[in-house]
Amino acid sequence: QVQLVQSGAEVKKPGASVKVSCKTSGYTFTSYYLHWLRQAPGQGLEWVGIIDPTGGSTTFAQKFQGRVSMTRDTSTRTVSMELSSLRSDDSAVYYCARANVLMAFDYWGQGTLVTVSA
């Protein structure tokens, strides 16, 4: 079965960087784009960006450009997202998610809580 398993919770200080990973299994890794989204406490969902596991190309929401990077490792079927210059309002649960052909997110990781606090 399809599974996306994310790395554990992180606590960071303002200005630091965080890297969250997402290990996939149960499907052909290069057949589906993978996305990162986030959800602040009690808030809605916000799209961060997308990575093509085949070639590694990325597209980010303008809000995060310059602060975010995404990489993939085809040997371990893992994608990672790094967010730098962290601020308190970056505190959120970060999700990786697979998109189907109609761009709906059909499988999700369990989420990684990132807390930014001095």
Next chain:
Amino acid sequence: EIVLTQSPGTLSLSPGTRATLSCRASQTVSSSYLAWYQQKPGQAPRLLIYGASSRATGIPDRFSGSGSGTDFTLTISRLEPEDFAVYFCHQYGGSPLHTFGGGTKVEIK
């Protein structure tokens, strides 16, 4: 940016009744790229409907989606106890590529 506005914010209903959730877009959304998700506390969202009206794998037929253009609806025909949750609509297209509505909470009356 395509803004999705969901209404009502909270829906208080009894089990066995019908729930109708609305999602209105600030610009025309392709029906192919409109989806609905259910989220329970402490869990990741779960895809219910994609392409405005197609049920995702394993989703019961009491869930249905409809609509086009700027107005979309999620209907739960008879609420089961496990259906009390928050529901989000989602669209693909424009910039940013993906946006979500603010959510409708369906709570037990």
